[in-house]
Every structure is written in C-alpha cells, then in structure tokens.
Amino acid sequence: MVAAKDRTQNDSLDIVLDVDLSKRTSQLADENLALLDEHGVRAIDVLGSVGSGKTTLIQQMVRRLKDNYRLAVIAGDITTRIDAGRIETEGVQVLQIQTGGACHLDGKIVRRALDRLDLDQIDLLIIENVGNLICPAAFPIGTHKRLLLLSVTEGPYMAVKHPVMVRQADVAVINKADLAEAMEVDLQKLEADVRSVNPQIEVVTTVARAGEGIDDVIAALGL
Numbered sequence: 001m002v003a004a005k006d007r008t009q010n011d012s013l014d015i016v017l018d019v020d021l022s023k024r025t026s027q028l029a030d031e032n033l034a035l036l037d038e039h040g041v042r043a044i045d046v047l048g049s050v051g052s053g054k055t056t057l058i059q060q061m062v063r064r065l066k067d068n069y070r071l072a073v074i075a076g077d078i079t080t081r082i083d084a085g086r087i088e089t090e091g092v093q094v095l096q097i098q099t100g101g102a103c104h105l106d107g108k109i110v111r112r113a114l115d116r117l118d119l120d121q122i123d124l125l126i127i128e129n130v131g132n133l134i135c136p137a138a139f140p141i142g143t144h145k146r147l148l149l150l151s152v153t154e155g156p157y158m159a160v161k162h163p164v165m166v167r168q169a170d171v172a173v174i175n176k177a178d179l180a181e182a183m184e185v186d187l188q189k190l191e192a193d194v195r196s197v198n199p200q201i202e203v204v205t206t207v208a209r210a211g212e213g214i215d216d217v218i219a220a221l222g223l
C-alpha cells in the first residue's frame with residue numbers, strides 16, 4: 001500500500017513540472033512572435049523527419065519567393081552545416097544553428113538566432129527545424145505558420161502516428177508523391193488520415209525534388 005501511495009505522489013509531481021516547463025516554453029514562443037511582429041517579419045516553422053525533404057522543399061520555395069520577399073532562413077541541425085550550405089546556393093541569407101545534440105529547436109535557441117539577424121531587413125523567415133516529429137510538437141518556437149512535411153517513404157502511418165504534430169500544423173505537405181506506388185502508400189488515404197486528425201489543415205502533395213506542387217505550398221501558406 002505504501003509503495004502504491006509513493007508512486008502516486010511521484011506521478012503528480014512529474015505532471016506539475018511538465019506544466020511549468022510547457023508554460024515557459026510557450027511564453028518564449030510568444031515573445032519570439034511578438035518580436036517578429038514588431039519588425040514585420042512573417043515566420044514559418046518547417047517540420048519533418050530526417051530525409052523527408054525539408055531542405056529540398058525550402059530550396060524550391062526560396063527560389064520562387066526570393067524576388068518577392070527579403071528572405072532569410074534559419075537551418076536547425078544537430079551537428080552539420082550541410083543543409084545551410086545547400087540553401088545558401090539559392091543566394092539568400094542562411095543562419096545555421098547547430099544544436100549540439102538537442103533533437104529540437106526551442107524558443108530560447110531561436111531567440112538567440114533572431115538576435116543575430118537584422119530583422120528590419122527581412123520580410124520572411126523560414127526556419128528548418130531539426131529532423132524529428134516527436135519533441136518539436138512540445139516546443140513551439142514562435143512562428144506564424146507551421147508546415148509539416150510527411151514523405152511517403154516514411155510509410156503509410158505517419159499522420160496517425162504523429163497526431164499531436166498534425167494537430168498543430170497549418171499546412172501538411174505530402175512529399176515524394178512519385179514514390180507512393182513503390183512504397184505502397186495510398187496518397188488519398190494518407191491525406192484522409194491527416195484531415196481526420198486536423199480538419200482545418202491545408203494538404204498539398206509535392207515532388208519537391210522536381211519542383212512539383214511548390215506553388216501550391218506557397219499558396220497554402222498564404223505567401
């Protein structure tokens with residue numbers, strides 16, 4: 001009996017700590033958003049697993065958007081500069097954040113990045129989050145839109161396995177659609193799964209590598 005009681009107390013203590021952490025986390029995100037708004041910068045958080053095509057999608061978007069917006073990109077990565085280098089070839093300002101092991105960006109890390117950018121010289125900021133769909137759901141970074149990238153190469157169950165992330169996203173992009181048949185993924189079913197988790201979400205299908213569907217992504221983001 002005593003052991004069971006102790007366990008109950010431990011459980012409730014954990015929950016209290018979580019609430020505090022998530023309150024602080026969303027506070028930091030709100031502060032970032034306020035800072036961005038103050039400088040007239042629109043920000044988009046791009047989320048997706050490693051290999052889903054985040055960098056490729058951003059490259060394609062940048063190519064189409066850089067004439068209409070003063071654009072900057074923040075590229076989050078655990079240890080490498082590979083993605084930043086790829087985006088730099090499009091001729092826009094890229095700030096690389098190496099998280100040094102952390103598997104997600106958070107409001108504090110992003111704030112440090114924002115402080116290094118001249119926000120008055122930027123209209124649009126695209127942030128490539130660390131490749132991971134679990135913890136970024138719990139760490140809003142303070143952007144106007146969240147774009148969730150799902151690749152058919154990840155199999156047919158990505159939407160139902162990451163409902164928290166799907167619920168928080170404004171736009172879902174189903175990428176590598178040309179590989180759907182080979183991966184035995186039913187695109188319509190995947191899209192229906194996304195919509196069943198989040199009826200408000202915009203869904204776009206792309207082959208980012210080939211530039212297919214990118215204009216639809218841009219439209220879905222209201223850019």
Ligand code: MG
Nearest residue numbers: 054055083128
């Ligand atoms: Mg990448």
Ligand code: ZN
Nearest residue numbers: 102103104135
């Ligand atoms: Zn993480």
